[in-house]
Amino acid sequence: MVRFTVLASGSKGNSTVVTGGRTRILVDAGLSCRELFRRMKLAGEEPETLDAILITHEHTDHINGLAVTARKLGIPVYFTEGTHRAWMRWLTPRRQMTYAQWLEQCRRQAAERQAEADAGELSAAGEPDEEETVTGPSCDAPEAVSPDPVSPEMARLAAETLIEDLQAEAESAAELPAGAANEDRVPSRKEDPTWLPCVEYFAAGEPFEIGDIAISPFTIPHDAADPVGFVFRVEGVRMASATDLGYVPPNVKAQLKGLDLLLIESNHDLEMLRDGPYPWSVKQRVLSRVGHLSNEAAADFLQNGYDGQAAYVILAHLSESNNLPELARVTAERALNGYASLLANRLLLAEQHQPLESIYF
Numbered sequence: 001m002v003r004f005t006v007l008a009s010g011s012k013g014n015s016t017v018v019t020g021g022r023t024r025i026l027v028d029a030g031l032s033c034r035e036l037f038r039r040m041k042l043a044g045e046e047p048e049t050l051d052a053i054l055i056t057h058e059h060t061d062h063i064n065g066l067a068v069t070a071r072k073l074g075i076p077v078y079f080t081e082g083t084h085r086a087w088m089r090w091l092t093p094r095r096q097m098t099y100a101q102w103l104e105q106c107r108r109q110a111a112e113r114q115a116e117a118d119a120g121e122l123s124a125a126g127e128p129d130e131e132e133t134v135t136g137p138s139c140d141a142p143e144a145v146s147p148d149p150v151s152p153e154m155a156r157l158a159a160e161t162l163i164e165d166l167q168a169e170a171e172s173a174a175e176l177p178a179g180a181a182n183e184d185r186v187p188s189r190k191e192d193p194t195w196l197p198c199v200e201y202f203a204a205g206e207p208f209e210i211g212d213i214a215i216s217p218f219t220i221p222h223d224a225a226d227p228v229g230f231v232f233r234v235e236g237v238r239m240a241s242a243t244d245l246g247y248v249p250p251n252v253k254a255q256l257k258g259l260d261l262l263l264i265e266s267n268h269d270l271e272m273l274r275d276g277p278y279p280w281s282v283k284q285r286v287l288s289r290v291g292h293l294s295n296e297a298a299a300d301f302l303q304n305g306y307d308g309q310a311a312y313v314i315l316a317h318l319s320e321s322n323n324l325p326e327l328a329r330v331t332a333e334r335a336l337n338g339y340a341s342l343l344a345n346r347l348l349l350a351e352q353h354q355p356l357e358s359i360y361f
Contacts, residue, residue, distance in 0.1 A: 020234025
């Protein structure tokens with residue numbers, strides 16, 4: 001049995017379960033662990049049966065519940081190396097240092113070096129003087145590194161997710177048997193937020209397998225460290241997920257052929273985005289070549305770059321502020337009108353607040 005279940009899709013969290021043979025994979029974990037488990041059960045999926053978590057990129061709406069979910073289930077997480085590094089940096093941000101703070105640090109380091117030199121001279125009293133070079137930590141200019149800009153809404157969601165996940169960790173810790181060996185204890189998120197049961201790397205353009213599911217990752221144009229989309233192949237069924245991309249380049253078009261299911265982004269309506277509440281800098285980012293697909297761009301691909309073979313086409317990552325489901329649907333339907341097939345191109349819309357009914361093959 002092959003099953004594809006979208007648990008959530010949108011700017012507040014993205015996650016999908018792909019099932020084939022005896023293998024179940026969670027693609028992205030953009031909701032809290034508790035909410036992911038709740039939605040899986042609503043969709044008839046058992047969280048305890050998941051075999052792995054597969055990550056497309058490190059933006060918060062794709063990784064919010066990752067750490068706690070992986071820890072609770074004890075399953076491996078698959079990243080590209082670039083995405084894993086970016087995720088770890090996001091969890092352990094570097095502190096900014098002002099120029100005044102840097103000067104104070106330099107003075108403190110100089111005083112410490114002088115104290116060490118004085119102590120060395122006292123201990124060497126009565127012995128022949130020797131030329132000594134005092135070394136210490138260098139006082140390089142400060143590197144002000146700030147995390148990626150986060151909207152107040154995303155910051156609030158991240159905080160809510162953290163609270164939920166810390167509660168879930170506390171509940172898990174309470175379930176441990178008394179006297180459990182200290183060395184077997186999983187470090188808490190506060191102690192080590194980057195700890196995962198197992199990390200596996202893959203690279204775009206290099207197919208690999210997780211259990212019964214063959215996976216072909218491909219590079220997508222998005223403003224993340226190393227973002228990817230996926231084609232899943234199992235029991236003769238091919239399913240693809242391509243969201244969070246500013247446009248559809250030739251390499252993506254080549255991957256999205258001969259599919260049985262296509263999950264494609266239809267993020268925003270151009271006029272709604274231009275007239276909407278986002279700051280101009282965010283609008284420019286969304287509209288850029290490493291932003292998100294508009295309804296019109298998704299429709300252009302469906303009309304001119306798609307082979308029309310998929311039984312299901314799912315529109316995903318719809319913006320709640322800059323799109324309407326019916327606008328996305330009508331735009332895509334017009335593009336699909338040219339494909340004369342009664343058994344293909346059933347159009348569905350993935351939702352943010354509830355799972356989409358599972359699709360079976």
